[in-house]
Amino acid sequence: MSYKDILVFLDGSTDNNARMEFAFSLAQAHGARLTGVDVDAAAAFEGEWTERAKSLAETFHAVANRSGVHVRFKIADRNAAGWKDFYAHYADLLIATQPNPEAFGKVLSGVPEQVLMSAGVPMIVLPQGWKPRPVGKEVVIAWSPSAQATRVVHDAMPILARAEKVTAFAFDPPADREDADVEMLREHLLAHGIKIDIDMWSNAGDLSPIEALYASPALxxxxxxxxxAYSHSRFREALFGGMTKSLLQQFSLPVLVSH
Structure with a gap:
């Protein structure tokens, strides 16, 4: 069980090297081909981004030569406003970084949210300023009995199967003592050889699902x-911007998300 085609979005930002390093390490672990897609807008070739933007292909292929990963390099249409030119349909997993206000206008506007919403491919979103470290050893599933949760769990199977520890965090308390939803999730994943722990957050109080998740010992x-829980509007806003700064800063971990 593994990803065979991984795609990473590349740009001239200071987050690019960490994102690229993570993508190569994941491709090595899964024996996957890695496609790098340059999503710099025309404005990236002016000012402080210029040298990094111009050297993307050279840097990407240099890392490929050292890592032994089979790669492809693509350049998105600098005038493209939509996702159709970003090659996302031809991958099992996408890798991007949270939107950075400083990158506004320098990265094509469809990346990352519009691509995720339209392409039907799961994405790992890295936090701004993230430093490379092991990912996928201890995984927390933000679970709810919904189509979105079911989709992302199945999209994450190659990572869950390799994890040392998997915990399902359930925000909503059970309807009654006979509610077996999370136990059925446990049994379903066990059928795939994946053992999970369960963390029930039964005293929500005034906390949002995001706040409860980050208050959980599981994290x-x-x-x-x-x-x-991607369908929850506050989660989406926190991941892609638009919320208060303090809540946005809580996203210190990579997030694998599907739509």
Missing amino acids: EEADLIVAG
């Missing part, structure tokens, strides 16, 4: 969130 050692 203390976690290195990846599998975002089954």
